[in-house]
Amino acid sequence: MNKAEILIIDDEPQIRKLLEITLESNGYKVVQAETGKEGVIQAASHPPELILLDIGLPDRSGHEVLKELRQWYNKSIIILSVQNNESDIVTALDNGATDYLSKPFRTAELLARMRSAIRRNQTPNNTTVVDAGDLQINLAARTVKKNNELLKLTSTEFNLISLFACNEGRVLTHRFILKEIWGVGYQTETQYLRVFVGSLRKKIEDNPNNPLHIVTESGVGYRFQ
């Protein structure tokens, strides 16, 4: 596997140096930018796997850089913020930041969050259309096509399949699915799930008795593939 490339946008040289050493010794390839403008150019010319962005610059240019990046860059952006500056954090998350870290941070935590963010890149959470064999799920338009034919799904059915699509290949527990689709009060209503998985299968599977897309993991939950 190739080294994942990380872009650091921060005006403080000592932070950049620290990050450079930490990340390179953990097998990442590091690219640096000193100003927001430079960062955007770097990101555009050579899109990295992940961007670490210092948000709390005095002139608030960090926020503008984030917005500008988010117009086209859909991989993870982790923001760095001085401690206790919650308004910066909230604004940044609203503007599409993936995660945040308060300075000073522990490297173990930074690395863990980076791994998590990069993992999310790989499962197409940011793309608007998920491809799964004969199925195409358009998250933005809320449409599902099977062999290029538009399927007619109800709202709950669509919510369910889009949750599956965003977590392709991994087992989702009943509780998790119920929490995500119906809300925290419904985590034990496993039967709802059965009914809706049943009707989804009728629509998306070639043979609903032998489902290939929504596989049941008995005693645990379901897996979409």
Added chain:
Amino acid sequence: MNKAEILIIDDEPQIRKLLEITLESNGYKVVQAETGKEGVIQAASHPPELILLDIGLPDRSGHEVLKELRQWYNKSIIILSVQNNESDIVTALDNGATDYLSKPFRTAELLARMRSAIRRNQTPNNTTVVDAGDLQINLAARTVKKNNELLKLTSTEFNLISLFACNEGRVLTHRFILKEIWGVGYQTETQYLRVFVGSLRKKIEDNPNNPLHIVTESGVGYRFQ
């Protein structure tokens, strides 16, 4: 790379001498302690990469030292025990020992187990996918691949293999496994374990009659590698 530091806690001078010679000639730095108390102090003042602890002292102080060390020391502890004292071994493994060796032992085996134990120190188990030769165990997705093919495991089978995977190279006692998978009330239901280890082997081993991944440590438990 620096020499890894090993702490030996054993009251028998001739054993300590033997270990000292063996280990130093194999590139380890050796620190010795004659009593349990001294051992704990040594470990605390200068945490070693690995501890070799004689468990079978007449006054059972070895067990107490182990428990005391485990309150804060989380690297590997290999215990030494006189042959056939299985109850000592089982107790020690349940108390968090990493591995065990019966005296008299062959130096090649000692060195091999030390290497394995030290290797496990270096990769802390915060990874979500464990690689074991032809097997890949994805803890987050709850999937297991053998030669890149997805295996179909039941929920309990997966729980079992993931427990094994998180403790690669380490002997797990029957009691420990049963406690982790089935709960505290099941620590004596060894037969459950036999059945499930059997069905796991059928799925993951090339030749279930000669298992290479799940090895049985007779009278003690199992080891995954």
Added chain:
DNA sequence: TATTGAATTTATAAAATCTTTACACAGAGC
């Protein structure tokens, strides 16, 4: 208000999994 489509329940058959029993086999000790 009557209609319609969707969501929620209920009921039940079927499938999958877990538990338990039975028995065979191997090695250690006598």
Added chain:
DNA sequence: GCTCTGTGTAAAGATTTTATAAATTCAATA
């Protein structure tokens, strides 16, 4: 050789989990 202990395997229940149809409730709307 025999017995005892620990182990592995198969298979028969027992139990849990799942799938499906169908009934009911609910909400929107004509």
